[in-house]
Amino acid sequence: MTTDRSAMDPTAVDLVRADGTAGALWQAWTTGGRIAALPELLRPRSLAEGFAAQCRLSERAGASYGWKLAATAPAGQAHIGVDAPLPGALFERFRHAPGDVVPSDGLHMAVAEAEFAFVMGAPVGADATRAQLRDAVAAVHCAVELPESRFDDFVAAGAPSLMADAACAGRFVLGPEIPGALDLDLAATPTALTVDDETRTGSGAAVLGDPWTALAWLADVLPQYGLRLEAGALVTTGTTTVPAPVHRGARVRASFGDGGALGAVEFSLAP
Numbered sequence: 001m002t003t004d005r006s007a008m009d010p011t012a013v014d015l016v017r018a019d020g021t022a023g024a025l026w027q028a029w030t031t032g033g034r035i036a037a038l039p040e041l042l043r044p045r046s047l048a049e050g051f052a053a054q055c056r057l058s059e060r061a062g063a064s065y066g067w068k069l070a071a072t073a074p075a076g077q078a079h080i081g082v083d084a085p086l087p088g089a090l091f092e093r094f095r096h097a098p099g100d101v102v103p104s105d106g107l108h109m110a111v112a113e114a115e116f117a118f119v120m121g122a123p124v125g126a127d128a129t130r131a132q133l134r135d136a137v138a139a140v141h142c143a144v145e146l147p148e149s150r151f152d153d154f155v156a157a158g159a160p161s162l163m164a165d166a167a168c169a170g171r172f173v174l175g176p177e178i179p180g181a182l183d184l185d186l187a188a189t190p191t192a193l194t195v196d197d198e199t200r201t202g203s204g205a206a207v208l209g210d211p212w213t214a215l216a217w218l219a220d221v222l223p224q225y226g227l228r229l230e231a232g233a234l235v236t237t238g239t240t241t242v243p244a245p246v247h248r249g250a251r252v253r254a255s256f257g258d259g260g261a262l263g264a265v266e267f268s269l270a271p
Contacts, residue, residue, distance in 0.1 A: 013046075013048050013049050013052045014045075014049060015052060017041070017042060017044070017049060017053075018044070018049055018052035018053040018055075018056050018164075019053075019056050020041070020042045021038060021042045021043070021044055021049075021050075021053035021056070021164050022053045022054075022055075022056030022057040022059075022060065022164070023056075024038060024039075024042055025053070025057050025150050025164060025165055026057060026060045026061070028150040029057075029060075029061070029150060032105070032106045033150075034108065034150060034151065034152040035150055035151050035152060036151075036152050036153070037151075037153075037157070038161055043160070043161060044160035044161060044163070044164050045160060046160055047159060047160055047163055048225070049160060049164075050159070050160035050161065050162070050163030050164040051087075051163055051164075051225050053163075053164035054088065054089065054163055054164050054165075054166050054167075057164065057165075057166060058089050058091075058166075061089075061091045061093065061166075062091060062092060062093055063091070063092040063093075064089040064090055064091050064092065065090055065091075065092060065095065065232075065233070065234055066089075066090045066233040066234030066235055066236070067087050067088065067089065067090060067218060067229075067233065067234075067235050067236075068087070068088045068089075068090050068145060068147075068166075068167060068169055068172070068235075068236045068238075069085045069086070069087060069088075069167070069214050069217070069218060069235070069236070069237050069238045070085060070086045070087075070088060070147065070162070070167040070168050070238070071084070071085050071086055071238070072085045072206075072207045072208045072214050072237060072238030072239070073206045073207065073208075073238060073239060075242070076238070076239065076243075079155060080154065080155055080157075080159075080162065081155070081156070081158065081159070082159045082162075085208070085214065085217060085218075085238065086159060086162055086163050086167040087163075087167055087218055087221060087222070088163075088165075088166035088167025088168065088169040089166050089169060090169060090172055090234065090236070091166075091169060094169065094170060094171045094172055095171075095172055095174070096171060096172065096173045096267065097173065097174070098173060098174075098175050098176075098265050098266055098267055099266065099267060100173065100267050101267070101268055101269070101270050102146065102171055102173070102267055102268070102269050102270065103171070103269075103270050104247075104248040104249070104250075104269040104270045104271070105270075106148075107148075107246070107247070107248070107269075108148060108149060109146075109147050109148050109149055109154065109168065109170070110245060110246055110247065111146070111147065111243035111244060111245055111246060112144055112145070112146055112193060112195060112243065112244050112246050112250075112252050112254075113144065113145045113146075113147065113193070113238070113239035113240075113241070113243050113244075114142075114143075114144055114191045114192070114193040114202070114239065114240050114241055114254035114255075114256075114265075115143045115144065115145055115207075115236045115237060115238060115239060115240060115254075116140055116141075116142075116143070116178075116186055116189075116204060116207065116211040116236075116237050116240065116256075117140070117141045117142075117143035117174060117234055117235065117236040117237070118137050118139075118140055118141075118211075118215050118234070118235045118236075118237065119137070119138045119139045119140075119141065119232075119233075119234050120136055120137060120138060120229060120230065120231050120232060120233045120234075120235070121136060121137060121138030121139075121231060122135070122136040122138075122231050123136070123228055123229060123230050123231050124136040124219050124228070124229050125219065125223060125228050125229075126219060126220045126222075126223045126224075127220065128216065128219050130212065130216070133212060133215060133216055133219065134182055134212075136229075136231075137182065137215075139177045139178075139181070140177070140178045140181035140182070140184075140186070140211075141174055141175055141176065141177050141178060141234075141263075142175035142176055142178060142254060142255075142256045142262070142263040142264060142265045143172065143173065143174050143175055143236050143254075143265060144172070144173045144175070144193075144252060144254045144265050144267070145170065145171075145172050145173075145236055145239070146170045146171040146172070146173075146246065147168040147169070147170045147243075148168060148169070148170030148171070149162070149165055149168045150165050151165060154168060172236065173265055173267050174234070174265075175254070175263060175264065175265030176263040176264075176265075177263075178256060178257075178262045178263055179262065179263075181262075184262075185204075186204040186210060186211045186212060187203065187204045187205040187209060187210040187211070187212075188203060188204070188205065189203060189204050189256060189257060189262065190202070190203050190256075190257065190258060191203060191204070191240040191241060191254065191255065191256050192241070192254070192255045192260070193240075193241045193244050193252075193253075193254045194244075194251075194252070194253045194254075194255075195244045195245065195246055195250050195251070195252055196250055196251055198244070200241040200242050200244050201241060202239075202240040202241030202242070203240060204240055206238075206239065206240045206241065207237050207238045207239075207240060208237075208238070211237040211238075214237040214238055215235055215237060218235055246269060247269070248269055248270065248271050249268070249269060249270070249271035250268065250269045251266075251268050252265075252266065252267055252268065252269070253265070253266045254266075
């Protein structure tokens, strides 16, 4: 994958192709089916075409409230064959609260990820300084994402197609606000993700070295697609641990800080 501006140039996008791509993905979303591979005529040829298809998909999927970042850890990038993160819309239809019984039908990727999520209090554009980013952030929350893909073999789908598929956006659980988070070293903040009785540990450093770096990356990239990071948007910045396998009936708990001192998110999957 490349991140040069020519690959993201909206003027180079075939909008008819993008609409067809979105239609094929939407059919998979609504039927629960999986796509082996998009037909040649519908396969996005660039990140710009993939993002255009994602926008068309968003028109079908309904309200969105922010962004997720896929592949913000080197292992995640290697797993799906990309060399930079991918942004995807977060949809209200997949939003859940701590304590919910989250639907488990159609589990395909079947993993959970403990993530730091930023809530923007003000808009921010490209090339923002760390101080400007901090001033624009209203809060940082504990969160868990259950990513999902409409591709049968998402590992081999390729960056443009994954971009079209909302960067594997799936169900999302927003946990409590982390107290004093704007003054914390999030890179050094430990996290733990427990599914049933198995725990995986990590830290904010797994997210491009620092979750703030991931937030800055998104703020820089969105203007290349004619958008910006808006006030009120939520940004979940990627997994802090090795993703943990989940299954029907699983109990999931993500904790942040030593011993969960900064907060935790708990929920279960429907049996």
